[in-house]
Amino acid sequence: MSGPVLSLRNIRKDFGEHRVLDGIDLDVKEHEVVVLIGASGSGKSTLLRCVNLLERIDDGQIFLQGEDISDPRVDKDKARARIGVVFQSFNLFPHLSVLRNVTLALTDVHHIPKEEAEARAMTLLERIGVASKAHVYPDRLSGGQQQRVAIVRAIAANPELLLLDEITSALDPNLVGEVLDLVLDLKRGGSTIVMATHEMDFARQAADTIVYLNHGRIEEAGTPEKLFNNPDSEQTAAFLSRYRK
Amino acid sequence: MASVATLATDVSAVELWRRSYLKQQTYKSVLIAAISLVVFVGIVVFLLSGSEGWAKVQASFFDWDTFVGSLPAIGEGLLKNLQVLGYSLVLVLIFATLIAVARTTRTPVLFPVRLLASLYVDLIRGMPALLLLYLIGFGIPGLGIFGRIDPVILGTIAITMCYSAYVAEVLRSGINSVHPSQRAGARALGLTHWQTMRIVVLPQAVRNVIPALMNDFVAMQKDVGLVSTIGVIDVVRAAQIEVAHTWNFTPYVAAGVVFVLLALPFVRLADWYTNRTREREQKGGTV
Numbered sequence: 001m002s003g004p005v006l007s008l009r010n011i012r013k014d015f016g017e018h019r020v021l022d023g024i025d026l027d028v029k030e031h032e033v034v035v036l037i038g039a040s041g042s043g044k045s046t047l048l049r050c051v052n053l054l055e056r057i058d059d060g061q062i063f064l065q066g067e068d069i070s071d072p073r074v075d076k077d078k079a080r081a082r083i084g085v086v087f088q089s090f091n092l093f094p095h096l097s098v099l100r101n102v103t104l105a106l107t108d109v110h111h112i113p114k115e116e117a118e119a120r121a122m123t124l125l126e127r128i129g130v131a132s133k134a135h136v137y138p139d140r141l142s143g144g145q146q147q148r149v150a151i152v153r154a155i156a157a158n159p160e161l162l163l164l165d166e167i168t169s170a171l172d173p174n175l176v177g178e179v180l181d182l183v184l185d186l187k188r189g190g191s192t193i194v195m196a197t198h199e200m201d202f203a204r205q206a207a208d209t210i211v212y213l214n215h216g217r218i219e220e221a222g223t224p225e226k227l228f229n230n231p232d233s234e235q236t237a238a239f240l241s242r243y244r245k
Numbered sequence: 246m247a248s249v250a251t252l253a254t255d256v257s258a259v260e261l262w263r264r265s266y267l268k269q270q271t272y273k274s275v276l277i278a279a280i281s282l283v284v285f286v287g288i289v290v291f292l293l294s295g296s297e298g299w300a301k302v303q304a305s306f307f308d309w310d311t312f313v314g315s316l317p318a319i320g321e322g323l324l325k326n327l328q329v330l331g332y333s334l335v336l337v338l339i340f341a342t343l344i345a346v347a348r349t350t351r352t353p354v355l356f357p358v359r360l361l362a363s364l365y366v367d368l369i370r371g372m373p374a375l376l377l378l379y380l381i382g383f384g385i386p387g388l389g390i391f392g393r394i395d396p397v398i399l400g401t402i403a404i405t406m407c408y409s410a411y412v413a414e415v416l417r418s419g420i421n422s423v424h425p426s427q428r429a430g431a432r433a434l435g436l437t438h439w440q441t442m443r444i445v446v447l448p449q450a451v452r453n454v455i456p457a458l459m460n461d462f463v464a465m466q467k468d469v470g471l472v473s474t475i476g477v478i479d480v481v482r483a484a485q486i487e488v489a490h491t492w493n494f495t496p497y498v499a500a501g502v503v504f505v506l507l508a509l510p511f512v513r514l515a516d517w518y519t520n521r522t523r524e525r526e527q528k529g530g531t532v
Contacts, residue, residue, distance in 0.1 A: 054429055081435025091430030095448050104444065105434035153434070 003066050004029050005161050005192045006051065012059035013046055013216075020046045022216035024060070028161070028194055033187050035203040036196040038213035039239070044196035045088075047213070048163045051194070052085050065160060081109050084154030084162040088169050090146045092138040092153070098125065099134040102153045110157050117156075124152040128182060144175030148182050155186065162186065164195035168202075180206075200243040204228055212236045308495045315487040315496035319503055322483030326507075329400050329469045329477070336405040337465070341412035346442055348413070349420045362413075369410035374468050378403045382475030400472030408465045415457045419450035452522055459515035463508045470504070480504065 006028040013021040021043045028034050036044040049055040051062060053069065053076045062070040069079040092101050099121055106117035125131040128148040130141065138146055147167055154162060164183065168176040180202050187193065187206055197203055203210055204224045211221040212233075220227060220236040231237045293299050347355065347362040369377070381403040386394055423446050431441040451458070473482035480500045487496035 049429075052433055054432060077432075077435055077437045080433060083433075085433035087426065087430065087433075089426055091426045091433075093427065093430070093445055093449075095452065105436065108440055108444065109435040157435075 002030065004063075005032075005065060006194065007063035007066075008047075008051070008060065009063070010060040011047065011050060011057055011062070013043075013050055013055060014058050020216050021050065021057075024216075024218060026211065026218065026221070028192060030192055031190045032208045033191075033193045033195070033206055034209045034211060035207035036194065036211050036213055037198075037200070037203055037239075038219075042213040043216040044213055045165050048085070048165045048194065048196055051161075052083050052163055053080055077109075081105070081157065082160050084157070084159035086147070086150050086154045086162075086164045086167045088166045090138075090143075090150045090170070092146055092150055094138055096137075097135050098130065098138055098141065098149055101138065101149060102156050105153070105157055121152075121156060124156060125149070128152055142175060143171045144178045147171060147175075147179050151179070151182055151186075155191065160192065162191050162193045164193060164197075166196050166198065168197065168199055200240070212239060214239070304493075306494045306498055308493055311487075311491050311493045311495035312499050314491070315484065315499050318483045318487050319480055319496065319499055322478055322480040322500075323503060323507075325397060325472075325477050325479040326466075326469050328397055329404060329472055329479070330466055332401040333404040333408065333465065333469070334462070336401070337408045337412050340405065340409035341416055342447070344409060344413035345416035345420060346447075348417050350438070352438075366410045366413060369407060370414070372407075374403075374407045375471055375474065377407050378471050378475055381406070382472075396472065396476040399475060400469070400477050403475075404465065404469055404472070407468070408461065411461050411464075412458065415454050415461060416450060418457075419452075419454035420446055422453045423449045455515055455519055459511060463511060466508060466511075467504060 004027040006026070008024050008026040011021050011024040012019070024043075024047060026034070036047065038044055046055060050057050053062075057070060060070070061068050064079060064082060068074070069076075092098075093104070096104065099118065102121035102124060103114070103117040106112045106120065107114055112120075122131055122134060125134050128145075128151075130145050130149060133141055133145070138149065141149065147170075151164075151167070167183075168179050171179060176199065180199065183193070183195070183202075184206055207224050209221060210224050210227045212219045212227065212231075212235075214235055220231055220233045222231075227236060228240060231240065344362045344366065347358045348366070350359065378400065382396065382399045385391070385399060385402070427445055427449065428441055431445040432438075436444065470479060470481040473479050473485070478486070480503055484496040484500035488494055
């Protein structure tokens with residue numbers, strides 16, 4: 001048994017005087033789906049941005065497959081290339097075709113030949129049902145399609161870890177399902193995923209571990225059954241009771 | 246669209262009335278425009294032809310034979326303009342991009358470069374183009390290092406220096422107009438800073454500022470005429486020589502016509518390009 005894919009040790013992040021992350025410790029095993037929940041401003045998105053080195057942490061260490069990627073001597077671009085990220089607002093490149101959006105990292109970061117990259121991208125686009133739109137620009141797609149393209153863009157290079165940052169928050173309610181179905185699909189495929197979400201039903205369904213963040217600290221972490229039915233912390237119970245039907 | 250045609254047969258009376266009303270309004274405004282144009286031109290012609298000096302002005306500025314006679318010389322000068330314009334255009338695009346990227350890169354390592362770029366832009370934008378031409382055109386040969394230098398090259402250097410600063414500022418605003426999430430998206434994929442600039446940011450940045458770039462380009466094309474002051478026989482200088490020969494100012498008008506004609510296609514090209522990209526990337530519904 002190898003060690004965890006991702007290990008966070010005492011992660012701290014300040015925005016000015018405000019401490020956004022206050023000593024986060026977290027291990028993510030291979031094939032594990034970890035869902036971060038918590039109120040807006042609890043630090044979910046910041047934590048994901050820190051893991052991907054888009055934000056510089058103010059203390060602590062980030063280990064990817066045992067390697068400290070928060071070491072300043074590490075090539076950040078190489079580390080980022082091993083992690084897939086999907087953002088709330090898709091962040092597809094509007095001036096590139098759907099296909100090119102997916103192949104860009106394959107050809108220019110991972111140096112895979114163009115034909116092979118395009119074949120792989122087309123397979124992925126077929127899987128999410130937008131192969132016929134491969135050569136149009138992202139604006140022609142619906143929000144749900146755009147987000148699914150963003151997801152396959154992130155997984156095209158087979159990242160060791162996938163970070164999903166509130167990927168359904170910007171979608172119409174009727175488009176949320178198709179995106180979450182794709183995430184379940186990835187889970188079944190064995191992807192290692194850390195995701196932040198407000199979709200509690202989905203968190204319950206997809207998560208192996210749920211982590212409740214409160215004011216930059218992990219209030220409680222455990223299985224969905226544990227957190228939803230029998231949480232240790234009163235605050236966890238209070239937060240989740242607002243979502244219970 | 247076909248659907249509109251089929252629908253048109255069963256529109257309501259209200260809509261039919263609206264359409265006929267709008268049509269009437271259109272006719273009315275076209276009529277008013279036509280009448281006011283005729284009246285305006287009439288007044289101008291009346292004032293000009295009625296003025297005391299019109300006959301003289303017409304003879305010395307709008308003499309057809311002189312106009313045609315000056316064209317070969319002006320055409321030859323035009324080649325010099327196009328030469329300077331072509332060289333400078335390529336060089337300006339390269340230098341302006343470098344300056345703009347330097348000024349928008351927030352790496353501490355590049356601080357000296359950033360400072361230098363800022364100083365350069367401040368300096369050049371504060372200096373009249375004509376002065377810069379004099380300094381380059383007479384200063385560099387004065388050094389005596391390079392022997393005799395073709396004034397076309399000196400002019401190209403001066404124009405390039407001048408417009409690199411302006412175009413860099415336009416590009417910088419374009420780069421800043423690209424949403425930070427685009428950069429985050431690119432970096433998250435593992436693209437380096439420079440790849441992100443080249444593949445993701447700059448193409449969007451340029452597109453956002455194409456009208457402003459074209460504006461600078463047309464201005465540059467006119468300022469190329471300033472190279473006449475350092476000994477290039479361009480359109481302006483050729484016109485001056487013709488004026489001196491013929492004792493008639495018509496060659497200046499001819500030169501003006503040449504400059505305007507030169508600018509027109511680029512202005513139209515810019516409009517066409519902007520519209521095309523907008524249509525390609527946005528679903529309809531522009532208001």
